[in-house]
Amino acid sequence: MEDQYDSDTVRASVSESGDAITDMIVRTVATAKDCDALDLPPLAETVDGDALVALFSASTDVTVTFAYAGADVVVQNPGRIYVTPSDD
Template identity: 40%
Template sequence: MISLEDRLPSEAVVNAVSDIEDSDVTDLPPLYGAIDTDALDALFTGDAATSVTFEYSGYTVTVEDNEVVFVQQ
């Protein structure tokens, strides 16, 4: 679990997965191959309750409106 802490959701997802894999973010496949990163970031700019789950680099990633990223294998 990672807090977004002033990061875009797309950045937080890549950072969370790179932390789990103990690798550099540049070693991961592009996130835009799994989800539209602009749409992902736009979903979390308002106050509406939102939750998005998708597959990325062998993980199930969930971004929630409380600004938390969950990554599960």
């Protein structure tokens, strides 16, 4: 599959070590925005973390896209995260 994301996009994968997908999303957004993860608003204000965990715990092909903390976030199963700072 051809990479559809530009050079400003930060990519991450949820490791098999048990990292929660929600934690990885916040850390990846912090990296993309060049800030500390603690400086970001709670992810729960934007998306239901339990629903994300449930979606990505299943072995189905799913993609979720949302805006969070001035970034466009795409999460694809199995555990791929793409974050692009938005132009806002």
